[in-house]
Amino acid sequence: MEQIRGISSNNLDNLDDVxxxxxxxxxxxxxxxxxxxxAVLEKNAEEFVKGFIQKGGQ
Known part of the structure; x- marks a missing residue:
């Protein structure tokens, strides 16, 4: 896991070197x-949209 450090006023002097x-x-x-x-939507938009409709209150 990457460690992230905050910028303190001491580190601001070094920003020109970045x-x-x-x-x-x-x-x-x-x-x-x-x-x-x-291309898919041009061929069959209705079927594409039906794939995203929730059924049975899910």
């Missing part, structure tokens, strides 16, 4: 998943 890098998320794989969902 290297932070941001990367762009891979949206191509997300787009392909969304395209697949769209």
């Amino acid at each position: 290297d932070v890098t941001f990367t762009k998320p891979n949206t191509k794989s997300l787009d392909s998943v969304l395209d697949e969902i769209d």
